[in-house]
Amino acid sequence: MRGKAPPDPETLGLSSEDLTRMYRTMVLTRVLDRYLLRLQRMGKVALYAETIGEEAVGVGTGYALRPEDVLFPSYRELGAFLMRGVPVSEILDRMLNTVDDPLKGHEFAIFGDRRYNIVPAPTPVATQIPLAVGYAMASKVKGERIVVMTIFGDGATSKGDFHEGVNFASVHKPPVVFVCRNNQYAISTHVSKQTGSSTIAQKAVAYGLEGIRVDGNDVLAVYLTTRAVVERVRDGGAPVLIEALTYRLGAHTTSDDPKRYRTEEEVQRWAKLDPIERMRGYLIAKGVIDEERDVALRAEIEGLVAAEVERALQRPGLEPAVIFEDVYASPPWTLLEQAEELKELSGLQKVTKG
Numbered sequence: 001m002r003g004k005a006p007p008d009p010e011t012l013g014l015s016s017e018d019l020t021r022m023y024r025t026m027v028l029t030r031v032l033d034r035y036l037l038r039l040q041r042m043g044k045v046a047l048y049a050e051t052i053g054e055e056a057v058g059v060g061t062g063y064a065l066r067p068e069d070v071l072f073p074s075y076r077e078l079g080a081f082l083m084r085g086v087p088v089s090e091i092l093d094r095m096l097n098t099v100d101d102p103l104k105g106h107e108f109a110i111f112g113d114r115r116y117n118i119v120p121a122p123t124p125v126a127t128q129i130p131l132a133v134g135y136a137m138a139s140k141v142k143g144e145r146i147v148v149m150t151i152f153g154d155g156a157t158s159k160g161d162f163h164e165g166v167n168f169a170s171v172h173k174p175p176v177v178f179v180c181r182n183n184q185y186a187i188s189t190h191v192s193k194q195t196g197s198s199t200i201a202q203k204a205v206a207y208g209l210e211g212i213r214v215d216g217n218d219v220l221a222v223y224l225t226t227r228a229v230v231e232r233v234r235d236g237g238a239p240v241l242i243e244a245l246t247y248r249l250g251a252h253t254t255s256d257d258p259k260r261y262r263t264e265e266e267v268q269r270w271a272k273l274d275p276i277e278r279m280r281g282y283l284i285a286k287g288v289i290d291e292e293r294d295v296a297l298r299a300e301i302e303g304l305v306a307a308e309v310e311r312a313l314q315r316p317g318l319e320p321a322v323i324f325e326d327v328y329a330s331p332p333w334t335l336l337e338q339a340e341e342l343k344e345l346s347g348l349q350k351v352t353k354g
């Protein structure tokens, strides 16, 4: 990981625009992530799964996709969403369930939207994996030239969905790329208790596919590896499993207390490998940005997110009755009855308050 001089951007075939876009999006992800955590603590957001420390995986994989490619994410892929162009305002409207929430509160995790070719993240772990394989299979049958990517955690690899998905992909070879964001924990379960294999990547070999382990705290390694794989798969190559080794610096979600199952010393060891600091050091060493520009960029992003948070907090919230909309063309009588009951209850509440 360390000890070798990193290559110049030109050697890697990367422009300063590529580099600053990835760096900027990592910083944006971190700043928004910190706000979402605080908003949850203020009681404005119901539940949030932090992404601090894992930004390089989302950003590096997201940047390797083309707009027409389809992403089947887990609930912790804020970086990939931002890299794919989902606006901060839409994420905040979604998380705060304002009247502008395009999905009217119907969805659990951050965001999923056809406009960005992001399928909503499921709550049951790993179920996005076979769905992604099926979608890729359909696109192969239709003769489209897209790549389907699915991102999941290390815990997901213990589910049958992972093995069924990878097995089906190994037989039929649809254009799918599997990305395991190995942050070393599935809530309190360390990866050493998750699997007896020494890597996740090697699981691909048993299915006759290529598995690649990449340093998930190095955005350039993640991006360059994923881009090469994505383009190979687009050209008809077999599916690949990429394991990006990273670390979950925060809690599993806002309902978790990681101090109960891991040491502060371990967290501090990984905090030193912060992917944003690492990229910042690289960009400064290579003269892509200087300290002054970096300070200005961070201040600009802080200001942008703060203004969006302020705006979203001022917006009215969704009416609870929207829960009954957009699910059935003709709702069954049971739901109509419940909707009526809710209407009566909110009427009562207004009377009591008044």
Ligand SMILES: Cc1ncc(C[n+]2csc(CCOP(=O)(O)OP(=O)(O)O)c2C)c(N)n1
Residues within 6 Å of the ligand: 074, 076, 123, 124, 125, 152, 153, 154, 155, 156, 157, 183, 185, 186, 187, 248, 252
């Ligand atoms: C089928 C299923 N079992 C259990 C849970 C509870 N659960 C939610 S997240 C999670 C851990 C997932 O860990 P991992 O796949 O490593 O992803 P990470 O949260 O680390 O990003 C568990 C067990 C669930 N949502 N679905």
